[in-house]
Amino acid sequence: MKRTTLSIAICLAAMTGYGQTQDSIMFRRISDEILLHGTCYENLRVLCKTVGHRLSGTPAAAKAVTWGEKAMKEAGADKVWLQKVNVPYWYRGKESLELRLNGSYKKVPALSLGNSEGTGGKPMEAQVVMVGSFDEYKALPEKDVKGKIVFFNYRFRQDFVNSFDGYGDAVAYRWNSPNVAAKRGAAGVIIRSMSTGMDDHPHTGSMHYEDSLAVKLPEMAIGNETADALEAACKKGAVSARMTSECHMMKDMVPSFNVIGEIKGTEQPERIITVGGHLDSWDVGEGAHDDGAGCVQSIEVIRALKAIGYRPRYTIRAVLFMNEENGNKGGHAYADSAVARKEQHVVAFESDAGGFSPRGIGLEMSEAKKNHIRQYKHLFLPYNVYDFDHEEGGVDISPLYHKHKVPMAGLMPDSQRYFDVHHTPNDVFEQVNHRELKLGAAVMAQFVYLVCEHGLE
Template sequence: MKRKFLPVLLLSLAITGTSMAQSGYKEDSVFIRKIFHTALSDGKSYEMLRRLTQEVGPRLSGSAGAVKAVTLTSEIMKAEKFDQVFLQNVMVPHWVRGAKEEGAIFNGKQKTVVPLVALGGSVATPKTGIKAQVIEVKSFQELRDLGTSVVKGKIVFFNRPMDPTKLNTFDAYAGAVEQRGSGPSEAAKMGAIGCIVRSMTTRLDDVPHTGSMRYASGAPMIPAAGISTNAAELLSKTLKTNPATEFYFKQSCEILPDAPSHNVIGELKGAKSPEQYMVVGGHLDSWDIADGAHDDGTGCVQSIEAVRLLKVLGYKPNNTLRAVMFMNEENGLKGGIAYADSAKSKKEKHIAAIESDRGGFTPLGFGIVGTPAQKQKIKSWQPLFSPYGVHELGVGGGGADIGPLGQQGTVLMGLIPDSQRYFDYHHATNDTFDKVSRRELELGAASMAAMLYLLDKYGVE
């Protein structure tokens, strides 16, 4: 008799479990709908971004703009009555572009003015600039194959485009950015006296992009700059008809001693486990040539907004929730390292961290770094996000600033927006407030708030 009724008992338990799951799903679905409704009808992220970009503007680490950004974001979170807002000390690199106007010219059949910006971390040219024959290459191996006898005394021009066939433009960026990051030192090792790099964008325009570069130990420090994609195309075409073309550029940047700065942290205290932390964050610094709207003003204000949304909806978190404005992602990552080091020394347990640093475009999903079981648990929440167009959970990673927390076992997540337009503005003068869609920005903030809510309610184990 017992065996006869066992299948019935198991079916009953399965139905009960399904019913419980549906009940929880419905409750979460209703709350997440409130999150999106509030963000889209009464959100504050767009106004926060307006203030950050218009009242502060460029905010490279060590600059007066960075100081203003720290003060502003601190004041915003205090005005929203976060339980605690505080600053975390961090020493950051201090590189300045210089007061003199940057310029470049090359000689083909006629002199052509070239849109150019110094790469972050570059040394200056002599006061009169540098002028030399320019040599085009598309890889480090091609450069080495030319040999020092050909390269010595020349300006090396790295001209490998981002691969336009890559649907994910971050993959295309990854396939080209080594030219900017390591190209100057690779050129210097071969005897070059200067380096210019095609801007990292799939778009053809006259807007040059900057970005960080690193001098290799023992290699000469030669001046390096980025030129616009249109200029790169024209220069390449000119070199085919006149290989002896000379290039001239001038820049007056300086590398100054490290400067004191801060991460900005706002938090809501957890009711059950206040000693455990959930983080949402973006990087507060930006390059000095624009307002840093998409990179990464959007990530900062979305992080503040994610915590604010939960607060105004009356959610009482189990764990302490933090919005962190990291300083110095662009040219050093000192803020992310300082935050992780502080967490380790204070024995703070960080369960999960979400970063937004891919622009304020339409959210598509979240990348996840964690164990297979953790990934599977988070992926099980997919039905709750699908109504809002957020379909991709799992593919991709976390982010640079939260990366150091991974060494402590923290689950790392990165908001993944549509990537097609991001590199039109990345590290360029056109990365301005008017390029950000209010609705797309608010959808991203709501997505982060929803994920933060689920992580806090259900954990990752």
């Protein structure tokens, strides 16, 4: 009896050891496959250089859908299809911002914020009132701001180590300034970009108008160098600005698509793991980090798992979502379809924080599920992934989480460089490093493998 017990103990230990070894070996096979033969970097080059930026509703976004479908097929997905999504179409048109800092007007680099209404293409000229915060603005006498262009000079805080904390801290000035300003009679808004950059790139991004407000003020972002110059000039004396912009939201929605590819599960094909990124981008640069990276990494998960001959228990889907930037219609369409079809989603994993070196996997799910994942932390450490303590998912998969209670996870790459290029003309292919991009894809594929093998109950 003693002997039998011992044998069982040895056997169990050996099995556990074997299981661990098997997982480590598979993690390594996935990493080797992607680091040595990954096609995500080349895919990103093609997306960036032949499609370029691809705002929802534009012909470029339609071209990106065609690219995505082809790339997904080339990756070896068992099935590839397009899922219909109606998306808003915001039109930028011509725009300019001129500042009179001393004497004469001079054009400066500027971008209207996404979803905003412009000046109807006509110059709108007014004195500039600079404030450092919403509170400072609200404290000014109404006569001092009425008819003025308000410069919200709130700085992106560089003291946060995780730059997403700085973004979270500052982004209300992009999202909400026209509403705050309109309530006290201002004529327009200029903001300091949501930027860690030591340069002059303006950063676009979405804003919104409160339904209750009849007035829709134009809003433009300027880069840090221009903002510094404007700040200095405002401190010295009177400054005026001339905003001219044609931008507006089109009345009609435009038909578009999510691109979906999958590997059919062998044992429980009805259970689905989703990995994804978003295919649309802002209408500047090439949407390389945001979020071409997430798209090509998701496609790479399919390609690599196929290439190493892995036969997953569950169905694995890669989804290139449409319209994350200004509506999240793709995310909602995917979640609605999942609910309508009564799909069983095990987990959804998004990469939408740039194609940088991975550091962690954010987990937004029950504590029990988090702890289930965390017991495999040591498997990720050789791939420089150590952080499983943050709640992160992704905008595109959040409707799945909210409507369908699907656990979600988010790739957490190093954040130092993201807000230098985010939503700027400088978010181009050349800003992405091939090894960093591939390592991120490897970690996504490893996570998918892990959930396939060990479930997430």
